[in-house]
Amino acid sequence: MKYVDEYRDGELARGMARTLATIAHSDRDYRFMEFCGGHTHAISRYGLEDLLPPNVRMIHGPGCPVCVLPIGRIDAAIALARNPKVTLCTYADLMRVPASGGMSLIKAKAAGADIRMVYSTLDAIRIAEAEPAREVAFFAIGFETTTPPTALAIRLAAQKKLSNFSVFCNHVLTPAAMRAILAGEGEGVEIDGFVGPSHVSAVIGVHPYRFVAEQFGKPIVISGFEPLDVMQSIVMLVRQLNEGRCEVENQYGRAVAPDGNLKAQAEVADIFELRESFEWRGLGEVPSSALHLRDAYAAYDAERRFGVETPSAKDNPACECGAILRGAKRPHDCKLFGTVCTPETPMGSCMVSSEGACAAQWTYRRFETQRIAS
């Protein structure tokens, strides 16, 4: 397939692996966090770590929107969906995320809640138009990549004067999470550099990551999601460290402009504003790390419309999702991994989404750690 195969070429990959083996200094370690779940997925799916020298190690970051959503927010969504007037529209990834009391959206649906899987925010708008008697709420999650489509849906609903459409907003911000991880560094996490976000950067551009280099002294290379993109970004990171440089570099120039997508940014800024603070699974409360709807759009805010409350809910105490999301532990460090926690019966969110570190390790790479038949 054109424009894809080129970035998955095995010959080029082996060439880059040889380059890495040559330039990586054997007397030190290189520990790079790939922020995005999309990178985690590519690394596992293409067996990229098989091609890295042993002293170049990848640490999986928290960039999986499903994974970082705290249980309380899923509980709140389920409560919302149980309102008999409400039709909750959600991306399919969220359906199996474990909530409190052994509940999940898929179980709530089976028990009678009107929950529908959609592929885009526009599907939710169509449902609201087709069923005016239903209160259609869209369960909005994700980083800067999925926020513009939510903004677009709200804009459309306003234009169409739809009075039965609202958004349960859980959009979060990548730079804030990176700052939280870097501020907590040392507590079991040591990072020499970042493989920076792909699609997020296509929206927000290059500049929002400057603090990573300037305040925290870590190099960051914005990287595409294809396996060769990731390989090349790792080569660029190793070169920065070897040369004593610490910069924001852009490997993904074919999609990421320095200023990002200004139109999308303007649309998001018009409809959303910063929350003072938001809870992240694994990172806890992070100030200025999430968005909610501005007062001008309050009519479309499901939280205000239905008085949604977010109960405080505890993760399973044995689940290591938190430490894994901070990069402090690896999936197979968790006692639950592959025993009681598998993609069929997930205990924590990292095992649910295909972008989650645990699901990626289990689905593609468990031959590294699993010894006996399951």
Added chain:
Amino acid sequence: MTIKAYRRKLDTENGRVDLSHGAGGRAMAQLIADVFHDALDNDWLRQGNDQSLFDVVKGRMAMTTDAFVVSPLFFPGGDIGSLAVHGTVNDIAMSGAKPLYLSTSFIIEEGFPLSDLARIAQSMGAASRAAGVPVITGDTKVVERGKADGVFITTAGVGIVPEGLDLSGDKARPGDALLLSGSIGDHGVAVMSKRENLEFDCEIVSDSAPLHGLVAEMVAAAGASLRLMRGPTRGGLAATLNEIAQQSRVGFRIAESALPVKPEVAAACELLGLDPLNVANEGKLIAVVAPEAAPALLEAMRAHPLGRDAAIIGAAVEDERRFVQMTSSFGGARIVDWLAGEQLPRIC
């Protein structure tokens, strides 16, 4: 003087199925006669009995049943009627058996257009005639609006197994060769391309086809060296290989570079975030065969129109963990797992 009862013609252009069509009265008799007997016509159905009689041949018989709930009912390359024939014919054929007879039952939702029902029945008849496997008995039920989604079809079938053949999912042994009859993912992508909330333009048509002709050639070429055959239907090639790995207590090693995937299918999967390995097929099979018989089997498969793109895609290996592993074209290895969750509901 004889008085001929007036019989209003069934309006298969604009009419709809109503509850009387399932009530056991004249309306039902007329629906069966005008729609189903017309489409599936054969001596057995013409007799109009509650069952059909046939002679039992000497040897082992194979029997199977399958329900079809595909959405949408009509998709590029087929519809629920032809699919209901192919699915059951293929399930029989995977034992190496020659399919003999089919049965069918229709659960129809009140309000379903008679024109669509007739189209489905005609398609079923055409598929059955093309396969040479008659539908010899059937049943219809009508349920209230909202209790079904258009029409659901169940078919069952019986076939006769050639003497000396004993295929089973538990017969793969380390070292056996793994063959695939052609490109993967066509059916699932074709169906998805017509889903109402997903519609996209693509030229892919479903691979839905009866495979018993191909199977007969394979049995002739490899005979008792064949360990097993199976259709990678729901769950795709990944699920099928994992099932066999569990049943046979072996692992599989496959090579990504050997897998036939059409560029349009690869592109659609890329866009939708799917893996062609998990996407359903309805006209493909995999075969596990003793390694020495693999070249002759491959040649026989490629000589048949439905096996033109057949390939040896890997081998069974010793692995007490029963992993299916794939060497990616990129160079690394990875597990090919069952799909968790509900990627593609109602694909068949």
